[in-house]
Amino acid sequence: MNKLLTILILFTAISAHAQFGNSRQGEPWNASWITAPNAAGEEAGLYLFRKTVELGAVPDTFKVHLSADNRYKLYVNEQLVSVGPAWGDIKHWNYETVDLASYLRPGQNIIAAKVWNEGSLRAVAQFSWKTAFILQGVDEQSQVINSDETWKCTEDKSYTPLAQRVRGYYAAGAGDLIDMRQQVGDWNTLSFDDSNWKTAKKVFETEARGFGFRQRAGWNLVPSILPSMELSEQRLVEVRKAEGVSVPAGFPARAVPVRIPANTSAKILLDQTMLTNAYLTLVFSGGENSTIRLTYAEGLYDEKGAKGNRDIIEGKSISGRKDSLISNGADRQLFTTLTYRTYRYVELQVNTDATPLTIDDIYGTFTGYPFEMKAKLSSDREELADMFEIGWRTARLCAVDTYMDCPYYERLQYIGDTRIQHFVSFYNSGDDRLAKNALNLMDYSRQPNGHTLSRYPDRQNQVIPTYSLWYVSMLYDYMMYGTDPDFVKGKLLGSRQILNYFITYLDTDGSLKNVPGWNYTDWVPEWRFGTAPMAEDGSSAALDLQMLHALQSAIALEKHVGKPEFVQLYTTLAGQLTHTIKDKYWDASRNLYADTPEKEVFSQHANALAILAGLVDDADKRAMGEQMLADTSLAPASIYFKYYLHLALNEAGLGDDYLDWLDIWRKNMELGLTTWGETSQVETTRSDCHAWGSSPNIEFFRIILGIESAAPNFQSVRIAPHLGSIANIAGEMPHPAGTISVAYVRSGEKLQAAITLPEGIGGTFVWKGKTHELKGGANQLDL
Numbered sequence: 071m072n073k074l075l076t077i078l079i080l081f082t083a084i085s086a087h088a089q090f091g092n093s094r095q096g097e098p099w100n101a102s103w104i105t106a107p108n109a110a111g112e113e114a115g116l117y118l119f120r121k122t123v124e125l126g127a128v129p130d131t132f133k134v135h136l137s138a139d140n141r142y143k144l145y146v147n148e149q150l151v152s153v154g155p156a157w158g159d160i161k162h163w164n165y166e167t168v169d170l171a172s173y174l175r176p177g178q179n180i181i182a183a184k185v186w187n188e189g190s191l192r193a194v195a196q197f198s199w200k201t202a203f204i205l206q207g208v209d210e211q212s213q214v215i216n217s218d219e220t221w222k223c224t225e226d227k228s229y230t231p232l233a234q235r236v237r238g239y240y241a242a243g244a245g246d247l248i249d250m251r252q253q254v255g256d257w258n259t260l261s262f263d264d265s266n267w268k269t270a271k272k273v274f275e276t277e278a279r280g281f282g283f284r285q286r287a288g289w290n291l292v293p294s295i296l297p298s299m300e301l302s303e304q305r306l307v308e309v310r311k312a313e314g315v316s317v318p319a320g321f322p323a324r325a326v327p328v329r330i331p332a333n334t335s336a337k338i339l340l341d342q343t344m345l346t347n348a349y350l351t352l353v354f355s356g357g358e359n360s361t362i363r364l365t366y367a368e369g370l371y372d373e374k375g376a377k378g379n380r381d382i383i384e385g386k387s388i389s390g391r392k393d394s395l396i397s398n399g400a401d402r403q404l405f406t407t408l409t410y411r412t413y414r415y416v417e418l419q420v421n422t423d424a425t426p427l428t429i430d431d432i433y434g435t436f437t438g439y440p441f442e443m444k445a446k447l448s449s450d451r452e453e454l455a456d457m458f459e460i461g462w463r464t465a466r467l468c469a470v471d472t473y474m475d476c477p478y479y480e481r482l483q484y485i486g487d488t489r490i491q492h493f494v495s496f497y498n499s500g501d502d503r504l505a506k507n508a509l510n511l512m513d514y515s516r517q518p519n520g521h522t523l524s525r526y527p528d529r530q531n532q533v534i535p536t537y538s539l540w541y542v543s544m545l546y547d548y549m550m551y552g553t554d555p556d557f558v559k560g561k562l563l564g565s566r567q568i569l570n571y572f573i574t575y576l577d578t579d580g581s582l583k584n585v586p587g588w589n590y591t592d593w594v595p596e597w598r599f600g601t602a603p604m605a606e607d608g609s610s611a612a613l614d615l616q617m618l619h620a621l622q623s624a625i626a627l628e629k630h631v632g633k634p635e636f637v638q639l640y641t642t643l644a645g646q647l648t649h650t651i652k653d654k655y656w657d658a659s660r661n662l663y664a665d666t667p668e669k670e671v672f673s674q675h676a677n678a679l680a681i682l683a684g685l686v687d688d689a690d691k692r693a694m695g696e697q698m699l700a701d702t703s704l705a706p707a708s709i710y711f712k713y714y715l716h717l718a719l720n721e722a723g724l725g726d727d728y729l730d731w732l733d734i735w736r737k738n739m740e741l742g743l744t745t746w747g748e749t750s751q752v753e754t755t756r757s758d759c760h761a762w763g764s765s766p767n768i769e770f771f772r773i774i775l776g777i778e779s780a781a782p783n784f785q786s787v788r789i790a791p792h793l794g795s796i797a798n799i800a801g802e803m804p805h806p807a808g809t810i811s812v813a814y815v816r817s818g819e820k821l822q823a824a825i826t827l828p829e830g831i832g833g834t835f836v837w838k839g840k841t842h843e844l845k846g847g848a849n850q851l852d853l
Contacts, residue, residue, distance in 0.1 A: 099135075101206035101216035103273035103288070106223045109201045114189030114244075116229035116408075118257050119203055120182040120264060121221045123214055128174045133208040134215065137165035137291060138185045139198050141409070144205075145182045145258040146173035153301070153437075156294045156471035156507075157527050159197045162514055163289035166298070167208070181205075181215050182258035184226075186408055191231045193243035195472070195482055195527040199288050202273045222267040228253035229408075236390050237375070238756035241480045245391060246408055250398040251359075295507055296471060297440055304348050304436040306416065310383050311339040315420075325431040330357070330420050338418045339383065340432070344744035345414045345759055347467050347477050348434030350393075351406045352418075357427025358399025362420050366391045366413035368478055368758035369742075376753045380414065380742035388417045391478070402430060410437045412467065412478040412759070414744065439469040444809075445498040447770055449799035454770060457735055461767035464745040465494045468761035472527070473508050476748065476757040484525040485512055485537035486590075487762045489544045490713050494764050496551040497771045500804025505548060506557060512541050513564045520571030522564075524588070533587035536613065538568050539620040546623035549630060550779040553806045559631040565624055566636060572617055573643070577609075580646035581654065582617050584608035591675055592711040593749050602675060603665040611655040611665050615679035618647050622683065630782050651685060661694060665705075673705035674698050678718035686722075695722030708750045709734050713765040716773065725773050725792030735766060775801050775812050780833060787833030787844065789825065807831055823851040 106117045136144060137155045144152040151173055155164040170181075187201040207213030228251070231244035256262050273288070306322040314336035320326040322340055330336045345368055354362070369377040370386035378386075391412075395405055411434075420427060447458055468474050472483040473491045492505035515526035522541050524534030542565045549558045577583045584607075591602040591612045602612035621644040628636040655663045655676065663680045665671045677698050680686055686694055695718065698704060707715040716731055737752050746763030747755040771777050776791035784806050791814060793799065802811035808828030815822045821837060829846040836842075837853050 099204075099206045099291075100213070101204055102218050103202045103204045104217045104219070104221055104223070104270035105200065105202040105273050106225055107268050107271045108225060109187075111200045112187060112189060112198045113201075114187055114191065114229075114231045115201060116184070116186045116226040117201065117203075117223055118182070118184055118226055118254060119217075119221050119223045119270060120180060120258065120262075120267075121215055122178055122180055122260070124178050125174060125176055127176055129171055129211055131169055132171040132174060132212045133167060133169045134205055134212050135165045135167050135208065135293075136183075136203075136205040137163060137289070138183070138203045139163070139201060139289065140187045140192060140196055141185070142203060143184045143408075144168070145180075145184075146170050147175065147179055147260070148258055149173050150301070152298065154294070154471075156296050157195055158292070158511070159514060159527055160199050160288070161290045162292050162510075164294040165204070165206075165291050166294055168298070170212075178260055180258060180260045180262075184258075184408075186229065188231045188244045191233055191244035193481055194241035194529055195474075195525075196243065197527060197529060200273065204291075217270070219269050219272060221270040222264045223270045224254065224257075224264075224267045226252075226254045226257075232392065232394060234391050236479065237371075238479060241482060242391075242478065243409060243481075246393045246405075248394070248405055249396045250400075250403050250405075251396060253398070253403075255400075294471075295503055295510075297503070299437050299470060300440040301349075302436050304342075304346060304434040306340045306432060306434065307343045308341050309338060310341045310415070311337070313337045321429075322432050325353075325433075328429040330360075330422050330427045330429070332422050332424055332426050334420075334422050334426075336420045336422075338429075339388065340416045340418065342414050342416070342434070344463065345412065345467060346434060346436055347410045347412050347438055347470065348436045349407050349410050350413075350416065350432070350434050351404070352395070352432050353430040354397065354403050354405075355401045355428045355430055356399055356425055357397040357420075357422050358425055359423040360397040360421060360425075360427045362395040362397065362418065362427075364393045364395075365389070365417040365419070366411045366478075367415045367417075368412070370415065377755075377758075378741065378753050380744075380758070382742070383415075388415060397427060399425065406435075410470070410477075414758075437470065438466050439471070439504055441466060441469065441495065441499045441501055441504075443498055444500050444804040445771065445802060447799075447801040450797055451729070451799075453736070453739075456739065457732070457766050458770060460735075460739070460744060460746065461494070461764040462498060464759055465491060465498070465761045465764045465767065467745060467759050469495075469504060472511065473504060473761070475525075475762070476760050478759065479757050482525045482528060483508060483511060484534075485522065485540050485544065486524075486534070486710070487760070488512075489540050489547065490710075490765055490768070491761045492544065492547065493551075493768045494761065496547075497768050497803050500806070502548070502552045502554075505552065506554065509541075509545060509548060509557075509561060512544075513561055516564055516567060520567035522568060524590075534590045535572070535585045535587045536589055536591060536616050539572070539616045541565070542568055542620040542627075543623045546626055549627060549782050551784055553783065555631060555783060558627065562627060562632050565627060569620060569624055569640070572620070576643070579650045579654070580643065581609055581614045581650045585613065589613055593708045594673070594675075594705045595751075596705055602673065603671045605666040605668060607667075609654070609667060611651065611663055611676040612673070612679065614647060614651050614655075615676060615683055618644060618651065618683045618685075619679065621647065648683075648685060651680070661690070662697065662701075662704075671705070672701075672703065674707045674715050675705065675711055677704070678707070678711075678715045681718040681721050682714065691722035692724065695719045695724045699724075706750075709746065709748075710760070710762040713762070713768075716765065716769060720773050720792065726794040728769060728773050728792060729794055729796075732766065735763070738763075771801060771803050774799065775803075775814075776836075777803060777810055777812065785831065787827055787831060788836070789833065789844070790836035791823075805831065821851070821853045823849075823853065825849040825851070
């Protein structure tokens with residue numbers, strides 16, 4: 071065993087070194103990264119680039135690749151065409167590919183880009199090397215607009231990044247402070263006079279050559295695997311409160327002018343009626359030297375700092391992310407946020423000077439990953455439809471160019487959150503591109519010693535060891551539900567290195583001890599910073615059980631697309647760890663697994679993971695599941711970890727009670743949330759939008775309808791419904807080969823099941839302990 075372990079660790083280390091070569095792909099680009107002559111490295115600034123091109127005719131296609139640091143907005147003939155790039159890191163800097171043909175016209179055309187850097191205030195997920203822009207034509211005809219010294223540029227000095235002060239940990243970047251008196255107006259129009267603008271400067275890139283390597287400083291460009299983000303107009307709905315101004319009917323649902331007199335302080339509280347992600351646009355006139363402050367919030371706060379019912383505003387005040395503007399007095403001044411804002415409520419505070427100011431219009435442009443809902447659910451329970459809608463909204467708001475924990479506060483792609491989010495994508499949309507992107511980014515985050523970071527992209531390099539273990543399980547999930555087996559195979563080196571790191575912390579009994587980092591498990595109020603209890607010697611049932619889950623996932627991965635040597639190694643380690651967990655944590659007097667060897671504290675978490683890892687005999691599962699629900703001395707799972715708790719209870723034979731476990735989601739709805747909150751303390755939770763709470767959007771299909779993958783790439787289907795008291799329910803979900811649809815009608819003890827599988831996909835149907843074969847196409851069962 072030790073000899074095998076040494077050989078495999080050496081093999082893994084050698085493989086890791088071999089993968090680091092030159093990763094530039096495709097034909098060399100002849101475009102240059104360009105910047106403004108006065109742009110200084112990573113410092114904050116807003117820069118405008120433009121180029122005029124004359125076309126005799128508009129071609130059928132006019133594709134370009136483009137990117138920027140930090141980000142860009144590309145306009146063609148004044149129309150917004152592209153926003154990007156998708157987040158990555160310096161070694162994996164994404165470029166987007168866009169076809170400009172539909173925006174072009176015969177004759178002169180103006181291509182313009184707004185590029186900005188938030189400097190030290192940029193989002194924690196936003197890497198930066200220096201402010202710059204690049205555009206490369208895909209073919210000869212589109213290369214006429216390649217970025218080079220023929221482009222002109224200037225700094226828009228109206229912009230200053232605005233530091234944010236919000237309640238709780240915040241990592242989502244700066245606000246916009248815009249002094250319209252210095253703004254460059256109409257800069258992206260053909261008629262604009264750019265004669266005073268400077269010529270763009272090429273970005274200097276150092277190169278090292280020799281010994282077969284060519285290394286460039288700065289960005290290593292890679293094609294984004296994601297589609298363009300959705301952009302669609304979204305009107306604000308209603309005025310909830312106004313002070314110091316009379317607001318006419320129709321505003322803000324329509325562009326109705328609102329006049330604020332001179333020397334007036336006015337506030338208008340607007341309600342979207344649901345949470346959203348949107349670029350906010352404000353159009354206003356007059357009011358020279360007046361100030362405007364926009365405050366965005368998920369909910370309002372009472373005197374004690376609680377949000378309570380999100381629909382209620384009385385006795386509450388707004389605080390949160392802000393933008394600030396200074397008016398130049400002109401007609402129809404236009405402000406659009408550089409990055410999207412997350413809000414249900416927007417407060418517009420205007421302080422006029424010597425002249426009145428008119429709000430001409432205010433609206434949002436919704437943005438998000440362009441997921442399409444392809445799942446359907448209908449039943450005799452109305453609340454399921456409401457929960458399904460809220461869960462989908464939550465999932466969409468937590469998915470832009472990465473999955474993220476929350477759009478308001480952090481915009482960080484945590485592995486623990488993402489594992490649940492990618493299942494929502496599999497079950498509701500069938501689009502696995504954002505899941506592949508997530509697995510890529512997490513793989514990029516691996517450190518020299520093998521483990522991943524807890525979240526990525528992440529400039530702060532946070533380490534949560536438990537999340538690194540969940541990455542291995544995520545890769546297993548993708549193997550079972552995703553569409554690309556070669557993708558999984560290409561990630562095995564990473565999973566091996568992760569496990570190799572944890573193997574170095576195995577004690578002689580095969581259990582983990584003293585793994586450095588934040589060993590977060592769940593937000594349990596009694597636990598310190600979400601860390602499950604640990605013994606004095608550094609051991610923890612939760613950590614050992616997650617290690618066992620990772621080993622079990624790795625065994626399946628290696629059996630499918632890996633190497634038998636690793637199957638042997640991981641099987642040996644899993645066997646030893648299984649024996650140790652049973653010996654170390656099992657308390658026969660309570661018929662439960664304890665959190666530590668001292669057997670003084672217990673949790674739903676350890677016992678849920680034990681059931682899912684197969685450490686509980688079939689004959690004992692149900693009793694343990696019932697005890698986990700009834701014994702209030704167990705540390706309770708939050709809305710996040712209920713994902714694992716519910717899977718374990720279903721495994722224990724209690725799936726028919728699934729609807730009884732959803733009280734925390736019902737409480738969210740009772741308190742007016744339109745997305746699922748971060749923690750189970752709904753009145754005071756920091757974030758109102760955390761997609762780790764969207765697990766019902768999975769379990770309506772996996773537990774109630776009973777649909778799950780039974781083979782890699784979903785090549786076989788297992789259907790084992792748990793209907794409880796539901797008499798009539800139907801649904802369908804996407805499958806890589808088409809659609810799976812089911813319809814169940816119960817009458818007394820009888821069940822009619824109509825099931826359609828994609829052609830060529832078979833499976834089984836399990837009901838009351840009996841298994842029935844399913845074939846591709848229509849299946850009718852009368853049981």
